[in-house]
Amino acid sequence: MAADKKNGKKKIDHSSQMAALRQVLTYIRKYWVMVGFSLFLAAVTVVLTLYVPILTGDAVDLLLGKGAVDFAGVFLVMKKIGIAMAVTALAQWVMNTCNNHITYQVVRDIREDAFRKLEQLPLKYLDSKSYGDIVSRIIADVDTFADGLLMGFTQLFTGVLTILGTLVFMLATNVPIALVVVCITPVSFLVARFIATRTYSMFQLQSETRGEQTSLIEEMIGNQKIVKIFSREEAVEKEFAEINGRLEKCSLKAIFFSSITNPATRFVNSLVYAGVGIFGAFVAIRGGISVGRLSCFLSYANQYTKPFNEISGVVTELQNALACAGRIFELIGEEPQVPDRENAIVLTHARGNVALENVNFSYVPEKKLIQNFNLDVKPGQRVAIVGPTGCGKTTVINLLMRFYDVDSGKIRVDGRDIRDITRGSLRTSYGMVLQETWLRAGTIRDNIRMGRPEATPEEVEQAARAAHAHSFIKRLPEGYDTVITEDGGSLSQGQKQLLCIARVMLCLPPMLILDEATSSIDTRTELRIQNAFAKMMEGRTSFIVAHRLSTIQEADIILVMKDGNIIEQGSHETLLARKGFYATLYHSQFEA
Numbered sequence: 001m002a003a004d005k006k007n008g009k010k011k012i013d014h015s016s017q018m019a020a021l022r023q024v025l026t027y028i029r030k031y032w033v034m035v036g037f038s039l040f041l042a043a044v045t046v047v048l049t050l051y052v053p054i055l056t057g058d059a060v061d062l063l064l065g066k067g068a069v070d071f072a073g074v075f076l077v078m079k080k081i082g083i084a085m086a087v088t089a090l091a092q093w094v095m096n097t098c099n100n101h102i103t104y105q106v107v108r109d110i111r112e113d114a115f116r117k118l119e120q121l122p123l124k125y126l127d128s129k130s131y132g133d134i135v136s137r138i139i140a141d142v143d144t145f146a147d148g149l150l151m152g153f154t155q156l157f158t159g160v161l162t163i164l165g166t167l168v169f170m171l172a173t174n175v176p177i178a179l180v181v182v183c184i185t186p187v188s189f190l191v192a193r194f195i196a197t198r199t200y201s202m203f204q205l206q207s208e209t210r211g212e213q214t215s216l217i218e219e220m221i222g223n224q225k226i227v228k229i230f231s232r233e234e235a236v237e238k239e240f241a242e243i244n245g246r247l248e249k250c251s252l253k254a255i256f257f258s259s260i261t262n263p264a265t266r267f268v269n270s271l272v273y274a275g276v277g278i279f280g281a282f283v284a285i286r287g288g289i290s291v292g293r294l295s296c297f298l299s300y301a302n303q304y305t306k307p308f309n310e311i312s313g314v315v316t317e318l319q320n321a322l323a324c325a326g327r328i329f330e331l332i333g334e335e336p337q338v339p340d341r342e343n344a345i346v347l348t349h350a351r352g353n354v355a356l357e358n359v360n361f362s363y364v365p366e367k368k369l370i371q372n373f374n375l376d377v378k379p380g381q382r383v384a385i386v387g388p389t390g391c392g393k394t395t396v397i398n399l400l401m402r403f404y405d406v407d408s409g410k411i412r413v414d415g416r417d418i419r420d421i422t423r424g425s426l427r428t429s430y431g432m433v434l435q436e437t438w439l440r441a442g443t444i445r446d447n448i449r450m451g452r453p454e455a456t457p458e459e460v461e462q463a464a465r466a467a468h469a470h471s472f473i474k475r476l477p478e479g480y481d482t483v484i485t486e487d488g489g490s491l492s493q494g495q496k497q498l499l500c501i502a503r504v505m506l507c508l509p510p511m512l513i514l515d516e517a518t519s520s521i522d523t524r525t526e527l528r529i530q531n532a533f534a535k536m537m538e539g540r541t542s543f544i545v546a547h548r549l550s551t552i553q554e555a556d557i558i559l560v561m562k563d564g565n566i567i568e569q570g571s572h573e574t575l576l577a578r579k580g581f582y583a584t585l586y587h588s589q590f591e592a
Contacts (some may be wrong), residue, residue: 020326024149027106034098041095042157046165048088050303054169055081057296095158103150107142110325113332114138122337123403124363132215137331140214141207141324148321155314159307166304170297174289177297180275181304187271191264202254204323209247211327216240254320276301338405340422347425350510351414352379352541354400359409361399370395370564373409377557382542384552386585387561393545395564397513400543401427431504435516437496439487444473445480447499451507463506466536468528469498494522501529505536512542549586558582 028035059077062070115138126134170178220227220236227236280294289297359373370392377383385393398404399411402418411418418426431451439447448463449455455463460480464470472495476482484491491499504512514533534554546552553572560568560575560582568575568582575582 017322017326020322020329023329024106024322024325027109028102030109031102031105034102038095038098038102039157041091041098042161044091045088045095045158046161048084048091049162050165050169050300052081052084053296053299053303055084056299057290057292059292060295061290061292099150103146106149107146110145110328110332111138111142114142114328117332117334117336120336121334123398125334130212130215130219132218133211134331135218136211136214137327140210141327144207144324145321145328148317148324151314151317152321155307156318159314162307163304166300170300170304173293173297173300174280174283177276177280177283177289180279181272181301184268184272184275187268191268199254199257199319201323202250202257203320204326205250206247206254207320207324207327209243209250213240213243213247216243258317258320272304273298273301341420344420344422345416345425347413347416347421347429350429352381352511353377353412353414354511354541355410355412356396356399357410357412359399359411360407361395361404362407363395363404368564370399373564373566375559375566377541377543379541380539381556382537382544382554384544384546384555384558385561386546386549386552386558386582391561392564393561394515396561397432397515397543397545400513401430401432429509430511430513431507431509432513433497433501433504433515437493437500439484439491439496439499441484441486443478443481443483444476444499447484448480448502448506451503455506459506460502464502466505466532467498467502468532469495469502472498498529501532505532508536510540512537512540513545514542515545516547560585 055077059074059081062073062077118134118138167178167182170181216236216239220240227233276297280289280297283289284294354375354377356373356375359370361370361373362368373396375383385396387393395404399406402411402423405419413421413426413429440450445457445460448460452459457480461470464473464480473480473482544552544555552558555572558568558570558572558575559566560580562581568578568580570578576586
């Protein structure tokens with residue numbers, strides 16, 4: 001669907017609209033029993049609602065004539081009207097309850113599928129999309145869809161059945177007057193179509209722009225310190241104002257077209273009512289219909305036109321709902337990451353022999369990164385990876401963990417291609433500490449035992465002591481039971497990193513990946529952590545990514561990378577003796 005966001009115009013794509021509608025019906029199909037029951041109740045409501053005007057007409061005929069009022073007949077008719085209205089009210093209440101249940105069951109299913117797909121999507125999708133837009137699709141767009149779907153269930157069924165039922169009753173009562181109604185009916189369809197063809201694209205653009213706005217807000221809230229440090233407040237405000245202006249324009253257009261629905265359909269309703277009144281009066285004068293029947297017909301004309309007003313409003317809401325549904329279904333329809341092979345094995349008790357054979361990989365095909373990469377790591381070896389920013393150090397880690405698959409070549413663990421190993425067991429065999437910390441909302445204890453939920457409090461405390469986190473945890477108000485937010489609350493960056501290190505200390509997997517694991521820790525604590533790491537790495541294959549070369553001098557192998565290739569390889573002393581690129585890097589850090 002092509003879009004010009006700056007001008008607030010969007011080309012209508014009816015195929016995407018129909019595709020969204022088909023997917024909505026697929027979700028609704030699971031609840032066909034309730035849908036059928038709701039349709040039955042809608043039919044009961046319509047029949048009884050249309051039966052009341054007949055009874056009213058009969059009562060009017062019983063009141064005509066001086067001294068000829070049939071009070072017994074009138075009371076009997078009133079009794080029937082009361083029973084019909086009571087049954088109608090009960091049927092409507094049960095129908096609305098069913099519709100609410102269907103709507104929120106469907107919304108629950110869609111949200112669960114969307115979140116499940118989010119967990120299945122490859123990292124390259126998340127790396128290329130705005131987090132705020134994804135959140136907007138799953139939360140705001142699904143809420144808007146729910147509102148439109150609920151209104152559709154509540155009013156669309158009864159509206160359509162009322163129109164059809166009214167026509168049947170009118171044709172059964174008087175064919176000529178009914179034909180007057182039928183002749184004016186197409187005007188309502190033309191009005192509804194005119195509005196519907198314009199509102200879908202506008203509501204879709206509104207939804208996309210709202211997602212863009214949510215993305216900016218989410219980004220700015222999460223990085224408010226950086227914004228203030230570089231005095232970007234005014235620039236950010238201008239960017240927000242520009243997006244907000246576009247949202248205002250597309251929202252106003254969508255609301256304008258949806259707001260003309262009511263007056264336009266009311267005008268058509270008035271035409272129908274006037275046509276029935278005038279034509280029916282002439283028929284009544286000639287004795288072709290009784291006054292009671294004419295009053296019944298006028299009531300039908302009013303009931304017949306009222307659903308058009310409601311349905312046109314429902315159509316507008318459904319356009320908005322389908323536009324939002326299209327965005328969420330676009331997320332659900334994304335290609336998931338390549339599943340594990342059918343015969344993939346579960347890696348247990350890994351020895352830690354890791355080999356990369358002629359590996360080639362690029363995030364973007366036209367921009368080469370890792371080329372013909374070869375490496376053979378023996379069990380228990382400590383491998384340090386160094387090099388300038390952008391040389392591919394973290395990319396190698398991504399490939400080892402299979403966050404991305406290689407374009408060509410193979411990565412083997414204990415002699416097996418990692419594509420023949422389940423992702424879960426492969427990643428469980430690695431302990432990973434990243435430079436970027438991540439904590440979840442919960443207690444300190446829950447954050448430490450994320451990798452081992454069954455760990456005892458004593459084991460958690462032992463891991464925290466090994467990570468030198470125990471002392472600051474005990475100073476917290478509730479100790480290990482202190483609840484923190486997902487950003488760590490009042491914890492410093494170094495304290496958050498210590499908690500992440502404690503997680504790995506608790507699991508102690510056979511292989512380790514330390515990606516600038518001590519970058520936010522003070523020098524004194526770093527020395528203690530390095531000693532703890534040294535003990536932890538004994539007998540475990542370890543990959544260490546570091547910019548501070550003082551932290552990797554004890555590594556068995558140091559890989560020096562540049563432009564995706566290994567340009568030097570050896571121990572610290574060997575590389576210094578060569579006086580090559582590594583020696584230049586090392587001396588540049590200590591030349592002072």
